[in-house]
Amino acid sequence: MTERPGVSRRHLLISGGLAVTAPLRRTENTDDPGTRSGQSAGESGRTPLSAQGTPFSETMADDGHAPDEPYLDGDEIQGNVVPGFLKPYMAVAALTIDDVARAKGWLADVASRITTMAEAMESRAKVRDHRGLGPERLNLLGTLPPGLNDAWLNIALSSGGLSKLLSGGNHAGDLGLFADQGFQRGLAARSSLLGDPTDPSAEGNPANWVFGGPGREADVLLILAADREEKGTRVLDEVRAHAVASGLTILYEESGRKLNKIGQEHFGFHDGISQPGVRGRLSGFPGDFITPRTIDPSCPPDAWLYGLPGQYLVWPGEFVFGYPRSAADPLTPGQVNLPGPAWSRNGSYLVFRRLRQDVAGFRAFVAESAEGLSGRPGFEGVTPEWVGARVVGRWPSGAPVSRLPYRDDIALGVDPLANNNFGFAADAAEDPLVGGLKAGQWPDAKADPLGLTCPMAAHIRKVNAREAANDLGGRRASFSRRILRRSLTFGPALGELSGHDPANGNRGLLFACYQASIEDQFEFLCNGWAGSSKRPRSPSGFDMVLGQNGVPGDRRMRSCTIFGSGAVPATLVTMSDFVVPTGGGYFFSPSISALKEVLAARR
Numbered sequence: 001m002t003e004r005p006g007v008s009r010r011h012l013l014i015s016g017g018l019a020v021t022a023p024l025r026r027t028e029n030t031d032d033p034g035t036r037s038g039q040s041a042g043e044s045g046r047t048p049l050s051a052q053g054t055p056f057s058e059t060m061a062d063d064g065h066a067p068d069e070p071y072l073d074g075d076e077i078q079g080n081v082v083p084g085f086l087k088p089y090m091a092v093a094a095l096t097i098d099d100v101a102r103a104k105g106w107l108a109d110v111a112s113r114i115t116t117m118a119e120a121m122e123s124r125a126k127v128r129d130h131r132g133l134g135p136e137r138l139n140l141l142g143t144l145p146p147g148l149n150d151a152w153l154n155i156a157l158s159s160g161g162l163s164k165l166l167s168g169g170n171h172a173g174d175l176g177l178f179a180d181q182g183f184q185r186g187l188a189a190r191s192s193l194l195g196d197p198t199d200p201s202a203e204g205n206p207a208n209w210v211f212g213g214p215g216r217e218a219d220v221l222l223i224l225a226a227d228r229e230e231k232g233t234r235v236l237d238e239v240r241a242h243a244v245a246s247g248l249t250i251l252y253e254e255s256g257r258k259l260n261k262i263g264q265e266h267f268g269f270h271d272g273i274s275q276p277g278v279r280g281r282l283s284g285f286p287g288d289f290i291t292p293r294t295i296d297p298s299c300p301p302d303a304w305l306y307g308l309p310g311q312y313l314v315w316p317g318e319f320v321f322g323y324p325r326s327a328a329d330p331l332t333p334g335q336v337n338l339p340g341p342a343w344s345r346n347g348s349y350l351v352f353r354r355l356r357q358d359v360a361g362f363r364a365f366v367a368e369s370a371e372g373l374s375g376r377p378g379f380e381g382v383t384p385e386w387v388g389a390r391v392v393g394r395w396p397s398g399a400p401v402s403r404l405p406y407r408d409d410i411a412l413g414v415d416p417l418a419n420n421n422f423g424f425a426a427d428a429a430e431d432p433l434v435g436g437l438k439a440g441q442w443p444d445a446k447a448d449p450l451g452l453t454c455p456m457a458a459h460i461r462k463v464n465a466r467e468a469a470n471d472l473g474g475r476r477a478s479f480s481r482r483i484l485r486r487s488l489t490f491g492p493a494l495g496e497l498s499g500h501d502p503a504n505g506n507r508g509l510l511f512a513c514y515q516a517s518i519e520d521q522f523e524f525l526c527n528g529w530a531g532s533s534k535r536p537r538s539p540s541g542f543d544m545v546l547g548q549n550g551v552p553g554d555r556r557m558r559s560c561t562i563f564g565s566g567a568v569p570a571t572l573v574t575m576s577d578f579v580v581p582t583g584g585g586y587f588f589s590p591s592i593s594a595l596k597e598v599l600a601a602r603r
């Protein structure tokens, strides 16, 4: 297949910084009121927030009309929640508390070692400055700024862990104030609802998990991340030794690392590209946003809607307790979201799942599908890579099929100024960027409401409907389903040649994500959209990557619809689960003061 002819380049910037035409504003999906192009936040009825004693910004915005965004408490929020550790090495350890009094002593000590959002932000900014956002980044991927050698620690507790630590103290009744039923009941109890196998003999059934199944639920999850593995291991050794000496038991421990400098997961696709841009400020200094802004302020409302091009900004209450959520108007803060006790402010729910990946099975599926399709009209010459790109929605490099439907290009895949700049409802366009930044030049993504290019069932479309209409509404519905992913691969890569596998299939993703509601965000994405053959929109089918349909035994057949040229449809079918859950838990990641003053407190 060749590049589709006639792709419009009229909105592209010409290198050298000259715009050949005035950039066309993105055609916003107007299912949300108050977001019409050019409408100022003031016109949309924005009200300043000072509700519930939360220190919301009264400060000058960087632009007269930009929304007032709240300060996030950088010394309270754990750093893996925001901005995310995103280091090349990660380790997790799941523990149980046997002796509560001694565990509290340990927790008080660990609390002083937790890496905060403010600390992580500083180091992340150094990495960004070092690698830049432009095309030169390709050569700098995988390199670190001189002297950077962080080893960071975060902690989270399950409802069982909280129950032990709160019991008999001043906050004894507070566990019941956590509104989320998923969190209250735990991952193992919710596993069948996520579509995991219900057959107790299946590997993915909680009965067989390495931890987190019945009777093996963790109280505590430690997450460690480091620039260099040696330092990470050293810190983990210290923390583990202290935990064991304080009477905690290690249930499970595993490390993960980047497979290559792009950050591909085991199926071979660049992961960790699209993250919601968390709105909010670290300080009152102009431009001191949690999520850096790249769209030129002369381009409202896009400059107020996006961090990186195509990266929608989402109000922090969707992820961190005690901050405003999304409202109908994305430029207006919604209600403050505190779905737990007062001390849960600045905390976030953490979902951790150990997902084993059947790489050989996935490769066989795309190869056999390509072979079966390639002789058919509309699919002439399709390759396994082409099928894989339809199943994921991106090529191995990360280049979105919405921008390059017929071929991969690593330069697009690793360009943060371009690799997420697409929607599904409307044609996307290029905006001028700040500070001389320039995205590489590729065809603009075209509106794809029916999924002819990026199928409705493509993984990235199942878990983020972007601005397109979906069964729950439009953009706002997508915003309140977003998650902050913090995953890394475990196990060695499977070589290209089939044959001997020293890891015996034991490789996959240490999947972790943060959100303000496990039910409405992580669980909903799994069972509401990815595990539904019809939602968020038809003609769809199942998310073939996550691969679950909730049916026990051998009736786990999954299918999805994809399109060849001329909008010819075809159905992909498999009986195999390429991703098998093998452990995990639901946790709450408290603020630093909640750790010290509530959970480690003796009363």
Ligand code: HEM
Pocket: 265, 266, 267, 269, 270, 271, 272, 273, 274, 275, 355, 356, 357, 392, 394, 398, 459, 460, 461, 463, 464, 483, 485, 508, 509, 511, 522, 525, 526, 545, 546, 579
């Ligand atoms: C082993 C299992 C998984 C694999 C191999 C996988 C792979 C990928 C890849 C390659 C991408 C595209 C790159 C990117 O935007 O980061 C992606 C995006 C994404 N994945 Fe997964 N994923 C897995 C599990 C999950 C799970 C369990 C969820 C939870 C619902 C999830 C949610 C997402 C989200 C929200 C995105 C971003 C979509 C967007 O905004 O465009 N993934 N994943």
